[in-house]
Amino acid sequence: QAQLQQSGPRLVKPSQTLxxxxxxxxxxxxxxxxxxxxxxxxxxxxxEWLGRTYFRSMWYSDYxxxxxxxxxxxxxxxxxxxxxxLNSVTPDDTGVYYCARDPGRGIGGEPDAFDxxxxxxxxxxxx
Amino acid sequence: xxxxxxSPGTLSLSPGERATLSCRASQxxxxxxxxxxxxxxxxxxxxxxxxxxxRATGIPDRFTGSGSGTxxxxxISRLEPEDFAVYYCQQYNRSPRTFGQGTKxxxx
Numbered sequence: 001q002a003q004l005q006q007s008g009p010r011l012v013k014p015s016q017t018l019x020x021x022x023x024x025x026x027x028x029x030x031x032x033x034x035x036x037x038x039x040x041x042x043x044x045x046x047x048e049w050l051g052r053t054y055f056r057s058m059w060y061s062d063y064x065x066x067x068x069x070x071x072x073x074x075x076x077x078x079x080x081x082x083x084x085x086l087n088s089v090t091p092d093d094t095g096v097y098y099c100a101r102d103p104g105r106g107i108g109g110e111p112d113a114f115d116x117x118x119x120x121x122x123x124x125x126x127x
Numbered sequence: 128x129x130x131x132x133x134s135p136g137t138l139s140l141s142p143g144e145r146a147t148l149s150c151r152a153s154q155x156x157x158x159x160x161x162x163x164x165x166x167x168x169x170x171x172x173x174x175x176x177x178x179x180x181x182r183a184t185g186i187p188d189r190f191t192g193s194g195s196g197t198x199x200x201x202x203i204s205r206l207e208p209e210d211f212a213v214y215y216c217q218q219y220n221r222s223p224r225t226f227g228q229g230t231k232x233x234x235x
Contacts, residue, residue, distance in 0.1 A: 037224075047172070047215060047226035064223040065128075098171055102219070111219045113162035115183065117171035 002026035004099050004118035012093075012125050018086040022099030022118055029075045029082055030055045033104030037114060038073060038084045042095035052102070053082055056109065089125045096120045129154050129218050133227035139235040146203040148230045150216035155196055160220035163192055163201045166229075167212045175214075176201065206232070 008020035022036070029036060035054035041047050051063035053073045061073050070087040086093060098121075100114035130153040140146055150161075158179040164172035174183040176192035179199060189204040203210055211234050216227040 046228050047217075049224040049226070062222050100171075111160060113174050113177035113183075113217065113219060114164075114172075115174050115177075117173075120171050 002101060002116050004101065004116055006097070006099055006118040006121045008097075008121055008123075010121065010123055012089055012123060013127050014090055014125055015088055018089050018093060018097075018123060018125070019083065020097055020099075020121055020123070021081050021083045023079070023081045024101075025080075027101065027103075029080050030077050031104070031109075032056060033107070033109035035102040035104060035109065035111075036073070036075065036082045037100045037102060039098045039100055039114075040093075040095040041098070041120075044092075045095070050084065050086075054102075054104075054109065091125045094123065094125045096122050128223055129156065129221055129225050131216050131218060131225055131227035133214075133216060133230045135230060136228075137231045137233060139233050140206055141235045142206050142208055144206050146201075146206055146210070146232055148201040148203075148214055148232075150194075150199040150201070150227050152197045152199070152218060156199075156218045156220045158195050160218055161192075161194070161199050162217045162219065163190075164215045164217065165210075165212050166215065172215060203232075 003025045005023045012018045035052045037052040038050040053061045072085045075082045099118040101116040105112045134149045161179040163176040166172040180192045191202045213229045
């Protein structure tokens with residue numbers, strides 16, 4: 001059974017960069033079927049998908065429009081992990097951040113639901 | 128983006144009763160791309176239903192998903208004490224993936 005474990009600072013100052021890492025066990029970040037996602041949750045925004053990275057002969061990433069340009073999701077195959085970087089944060093970026101796996105369906109990884117989630121990291125943006 | 132609207136916002140029921148939760152999409156969602164999650168306080172969401180009607184591993188058969196097109200339903204046939212929680216629908220038909228705002232099932 002795959003598991004995800006998150007790490008990263010819980011307090012970030014406004015205008016700085018939020019960095020979180022998700023360590024994968026029981027699966028590979030380089031899987032040709034899975035996709036690796038970041039989701040955040042806050043009272044004002046509810047559950048918000050931020051973006052994902054996945055490998056299909058080469059690496060791909062895509063993001064929700066609200067973080068496009070200041071968000072980046074990358075994979076580290078040597079450590080079997082993936083990371084979220086969010087630049088120029090504001091208090092509106094405060095929330096619980098989750099990593100999650102879309103296991104993919106079939107050869108080539110048709111989109112699937114998020115079957116494995118990390119435990120969540122409460123991140124507060126405040127000076 | 129596909130907006131998912133869940134109703135009702137809160138459902139007050141007693142153990143043993145039937146719960147019916149609704150999720151309406153702002154545009155067509157292929158059934159194989161609709162999921163339901165359960166979330167309890169302080170925990171990550173847990174996958175219940177994928178592809179609109181398939182139960183995830185270990186999910187009891189009192190949870191049933193149905194629907195197609197723009198209207199989807201999660202039914203809990205007989206509420207157990209551990210079922211009182213918040214439930215979210217999610218589409219993974221298109222990017223960005225989107226979630227509904229949630230339905231809270233509380234003890235009456």
